[in-house]
Amino acid sequence: MNELPGSYERRQHPFVSLIAARVREFIREPAAIFWVYVFPLIMVLALGLAFRDKPVGGFTVVVQAGAIAEHVRQVLTDDGRFRVSVCDEAESRRRMRTGRAELLIAPGADSPAGYDYYFDPTQANSVLARQLADAVLQRAADRRDAVTVRDHAATEPGGRYVDFLVPGLLGMGLLGGGLWGVGFAIVDLRLRKLLKRYLATPMKRSQFLLATMTSRLLFTIPEVLLVLLFSHWLFGVTSQGSYWAVGFLILLGTFEFCGIGLLVASRAQTIEAVSGIMNAVMLPMWIGSGIFFSPERFPESVQPLLAFLPLTPLIHALRSVMLESTSLVSLAPQLALIFAWGGISFALALRWFRWN
Amino acid sequence: MSCAVHCSALTKTYPGKPPVEAVRGIDLAIDEGECFGVLGPNGAGKTTTIEILEGLLEPSSGDVSVLGLNWRDHGARIRQQIGISLQETRFSDKLTVAETARLFRSFYPRGLRPDEVVSRVGLEEKSNAWVKHLSGGQRQRLAIAVALIGDPALLFLDEPTTGLDPHSRRQLWEIIGQFRSQGRTTLLTTHYMEEAERLCDRVAIVDHGRVIASGTPRELIAQLGGHHVVEFSLTAREGAEQPPSFWIDLPTVVSCRHEGMAIHLTVTQPHRVLPALVERLERRGWELASLVTRHASLDDVFVTLTGRALESDVDSDDEEEPHE
Ligand SMILES: Nc1ncnc2c1ncn2[C@@H]1O[C@H](COP(=O)(O)OP(=O)(O)OP(=O)(O)O)[C@@H](O)[C@H]1O
Ligand SMILES: [Mg+2]
Numbered sequence: 089m090n091e092l093p094g095s096y097e098r099r100q101h102p103f104v105s106l107i108a109a110r111v112r113e114f115i116r117e118p119a120a121i122f123w124v125y126v127f128p129l130i131m132v133l134a135l136g137l138a139f140r141d142k143p144v145g146g147f148t149v150v151v152q153a154g155a156i157a158e159h160v161r162q163v164l165t166d167d168g169r170f171r172v173s174v175c176d177e178a179e180s181r182r183r184m185r186t187g188r189a190e191l192l193i194a195p196g197a198d199s200p201a202g203y204d205y206y207f208d209p210t211q212a213n214s215v216l217a218r219q220l221a222d223a224v225l226q227r228a229a230d231r232r233d234a235v236t237v238r239d240h241a242a243t244e245p246g247g248r249y250v251d252f253l254v255p256g257l258l259g260m261g262l263l264g265g266g267l268w269g270v271g272f273a274i275v276d277l278r279l280r281k282l283l284k285r286y287l288a289t290p291m292k293r294s295q296f297l298l299a300t301m302t303s304r305l306l307f308t309i310p311e312v313l314l315v316l317l318f319s320h321w322l323f324g325v326t327s328q329g330s331y332w333a334v335g336f337l338i339l340l341g342t343f344e345f346c347g348i349g350l351l352v353a354s355r356a357q358t359i360e361a362v363s364g365i366m367n368a369v370m371l372p373m374w375i376g377s378g379i380f381f382s383p384e385r386f387p388e389s390v391q392p393l394l395a396f397l398p399l400t401p402l403i404h405a406l407r408s409v410m411l412e413s414t415s416l417v418s419l420a421p422q423l424a425l426i427f428a429w430g431g432i433s434f435a436l437a438l439r440w441f442r443w444n
Numbered sequence: 445m446s447c448a449v450h451c452s453a454l455t456k457t458y459p460g461k462p463p464v465e466a467v468r469g470i471d472l473a474i475d476e477g478e479c480f481g482v483l484g485p486n487g488a489g490k491t492t493t494i495e496i497l498e499g500l501l502e503p504s505s506g507d508v509s510v511l512g513l514n515w516r517d518h519g520a521r522i523r524q525q526i527g528i529s530l531q532e533t534r535f536s537d538k539l540t541v542a543e544t545a546r547l548f549r550s551f552y553p554r555g556l557r558p559d560e561v562v563s564r565v566g567l568e569e570k571s572n573a574w575v576k577h578l579s580g581g582q583r584q585r586l587a588i589a590v591a592l593i594g595d596p597a598l599l600f601l602d603e604p605t606t607g608l609d610p611h612s613r614r615q616l617w618e619i620i621g622q623f624r625s626q627g628r629t630t631l632l633t634t635h636y637m638e639e640a641e642r643l644c645d646r647v648a649i650v651d652h653g654r655v656i657a658s659g660t661p662r663e664l665i666a667q668l669g670g671h672h673v674v675e676f677s678l679t680a681r682e683g684a685e686q687p688p689s690f691w692i693d694l695p696t697v698v699s700c701r702h703e704g705m706a707i708h709l710t711v712t713q714p715h716r717v718l719p720a721l722v723e724r725l726e727r728r729g730w731e732l733a734s735l736v737t738r739h740a741s742l743d744d745v746f747v748t749l750t751g752r753a754l755e756s757d758v759d760s761d762d763e764e765e766p767h768e
Contacts, residue, residue: 105550109539116538116574280534288498288530289594290523291551444500 102291106299107306110273114307124265124311128257132250132319135380139249145169147217150180152194156203160193163228164221181206191217246411250323254315255406256379259341261311263373263399266345267352267366269304274353275362284444293443301346308342329409333416337409341402344426347433348398354440373399378407398429446512448598448629449474449497454506455653456492466492467503468653474646479620479630481644483637483742485752489653490633491531491602497631498528498600511598524552527596529587531603537576541567541586544575545593552594565589566615581612588619599623601632605639617643637742649746656749665740668748669698674709674717676735683730694720699748705733710740710748 100108114120149164151157151174164170175183183189184206190213196202203225208214227233277283286296319325327334352369356362376383376390377399386394394400401422408414416423449472456467467489474480482490495501497508499515499522508515510522535544545558562571565585570578578586584607591599601620605613620630620643634640640647641661648658657664665671678684684707688700696713711717714737725732746752 099552099555100546100550102550105547109536109543109547112543113536113538280536281530281532282535284500285528285530285533285590286551288500288523288526288528289548289551290520290553 103295103299103302106291106296107303110299110303111306114303123268124261124307125314128261128311128315129318131257132254132315133322135253136250136319136323139253141248146171147191147213147220148189149173149191149193149217149221150175150183150189152177152180152192154195155200156195160203160225163225167224169220170217184208190214191221193221246326246328248323250319251325251411252382252407253380254319254325255410256403257315258312258338258406259377259399259403260374260379261315262308262338262341262345262402263370265304265308265311266342266347266349267370268349269307270300270346270349271352271366272349272362274300274350275356275359278353278357278442278444279359281444287443297350297438301342304346305339305342308338312338327410328413329415333409334406336416337402337406340423340426340430344398344402344430344433347430347437350437350441351433354437355442357442373397376400378403396425398426401425446476447473447509448476448478449480449508449510449631451497451506451508454493454496454508455504456489456496456501457504466653467496470506470648470650470653470655472648472655474629474631476629477624477627478645479624479632479643481640481647482631482633482650483635483640483647483746484633484650485635488650490650492653493650494600494602494631494633495530498526499523524554524594525597526600527591527594527598528600529591529602529604531606533587535575535583535586535590538574540572540574541578541589542571544586545589548590549593555594556592558593561589561592564592565619581608584608585612585616588616592619592623597628599628599630599632601630603633603635605634605636613639637746641742647742649742649749651746651750657745661742664742664745668710668740668745669712671740672711672714672737673740673744674711674714674721674735674737675706676721677706677733678725678730679733680728680730683725683728694724701747703747708744710744 145168147169148171151160151164151172153174153176157174161172161174164172173189177194180189180192180194184192190207190211192206194204194206196204205218205222207218274283277286287293316325316327348369352365353362356365373379376386376394377397378394379399383391383394383400405414405416405419405422405426408419409416452471454467454470454472455465458464458466470489470493472480472482472493482493484490492501496503497510499510499519511525513522515522539547541562542558545562549555549558559568559571562568565588567582567585567589570582575583575586584604588601588604591601599620604620605616608616617639620632624630632643644661646658646660647664648655649664650656657667659667684705688702691697691700691707691709694709694711695716696711697717698710698712700707700709702708709717718737
């Protein structure tokens with residue numbers, strides 16, 4: 089059974105086999121698949137729905153039972169913007185008092201053909217309901233408009249919360265990918281003594297690092313595509329700027345956070361240490377870099393600090409391209425900052441990196 | 445015969461408070477084609493020494509040459525010709541045995557076929573099982589397979605059989621024996637003296653970071669003076685409490701020591717000691733609780749040299765053969 093000298097098999101390139109191994113490990117880890125691919129979609133769905141901009145309407149109106157009640161109910165129901173119910177006097181008033189109705193319509197005390205409106209002048213919806221219902225009822229009673237008007241809906245695509253959210257989620261994915269996929273993964277290898285074991289083979293260290301980064305990029309591509317396609321399919325989110333520019337920013341962001349991940353992993357010797365560092369690095373960015381809301385909501389004094397966080401310029405650039413179709417050239421300061429974060433992190437990580 | 449591994453005046457001090465002097469001046473010269481064992485108790489400095497030789501640790505001082513090359517200038521060339529297994533490596537849980545072997549095979553420009561190596565260590569049935577689902581002994585064998593994959597001229601094994609069952613241990617001895625029969629060199633560490641006697645052409649016994657004895661197992665045992673050990677215990681307390689000098693004048697006894705309730709005599713000629721011993725016991729009216737005679741082992745060497753027992757957990761599978 090001994091192998092004869094000379095009967096050597098051709099081998100795969102180490103770079104390729106390292107990537108293949110990383111991909112296998114990744115797709116065999118259901119938790120990783122969930123957090124990387126499913127979780128961002130859940131965020132798009134949940135936040136997109138929760139903060140959906142609904143057209144104004146659906147006013148709740150009670151009509152006090154009586155001679156006019158059936159006519160009013162008919163007219164308002166036909167209009168479509170009202171939810172109408174007919175109740176006796178006591179019940180109608182209770183509903184108004186408890187806020188379950190925005191407008192109460194009762195027969196006019198002065199003229200039997202008129203109406204009495206009860207509404208809350210401190211509530212915008214209540215005031216609106218009164219104005220709209222009045223216009224509808226007056227027109228039904230044959231009032232003529234003095235001038236002709238036409239309405240145009242002016243909801244711009246790109247102005248909704250979900251449009252704002254998608255670039256933020258893309259940035260958050262890159263942040264998590266770099267820190268978990270590179271930082272945590274490398275510390276895990278170190279703890280398993282596998283890094284040391286690799287070091288004892290002729291495989292070059294640069295090949296290992298490059299393969300780790302490349303596999304990270306491979307996992308990022310479907311992640312980004314899924315978020316873009318899903319949000320487009322569900323909410324019609326599109327990029328105003330070119331998708332090439334978006335792709336370029338994703339690439340740059342991957343580079344940046346791989347560098348930071350590597351730096352985080354360069355010395356950490358325990359899971360506790362690396363988890364602590366990762367949380368300390370990620371938390372400020374989750375809050376302050378504008379994933380879910382604009383960093384401009386923070387006090388003026390901390391703005392320069394937030395602008396300097398590694399994720400802030402990336403999300404800013406993604407948002408500018410996707411929402412305002414800004415050119416990459418005018419984003420040069422942001423791009424330079426991203427590049428600097430990545431480059432400096434890499435340089436420090438390679439200098440400090442501990443293989444064993 | 446040329447040297448496969450050579451080191452001189454090797455020291456390693458781990459920084460810290462206080463600093464740990466793990467290795468305090470070790471010289472080794474391992475010939476090509478031999479199986480060399482580094483023996484010693486926990487914390488003796490075995491792993492530190494072998495990792496320095498493997499190029500994984502920087503020594504604090506001293507010279508190392510491996511296959512005639514030094515690590516500083518020829519690291520890449522040395523790595524292509526050595527195979528190692530660390531004391532503890534946890535391979536990726538979610539890769540299979542075959543995938544792990546193929547991954548490591550890809551690191552070597554020349555080497556063996558992954559499936560061939562996997563079956564050589566007896567893991568062909570587990571070839572498609574995830575590493576996660578292997579038993580401790582199977583993982584150990586995978587580590588050996590990975591050590592062999594680059595078809596090395598020199599094999600470093602750090603405690604390759606610790607935690608293995610007797611059967612797996614023998615299987616591993618066979619693999620190493622086969623490797624040696626191809627004229628290749630093995631350096632292994634162990635704290636099983638018996639394993640070293642079985643497997644190694646030469647051994648170095650290390651304690652507190654120094655080599656306290658080295659040579660062939662036979663030579664080391666010969667240094668004891670006697671080649672046999674008579675081990676007995678008595679029912680009578682009075683007898684058991686006699687000082688060593690009480691027994692040393694029996695014929696051909698070289699040394700005597702107590703180990704718990706048992707008395708160990710190192711002797712050159714058991715057939716002359718035994719009648720004299722029995723006669724003395726009869727005269728005193730003491731009864732034997734147990735009596736065993738056996739060949740002296742490296743364990744005895746270690747105890748003689750350090751005054752300490754090496755490892756109480758020598759759960760060796762091979763019964764020490766009583767003879768006579
Ligand atoms: N990284 C380290 N930092 C500090 N001290 C260390 C380190 N590694 C080992 N030591 C110390 O060096 C000494 C020798 O350790 P080493 O691991 O070489 O022993 P060993 O002979 O392999 O023991 P074992 O049989 O338990 O594997 C021990 O006292 C140990 O505590
Ligand atoms: Mg050790």
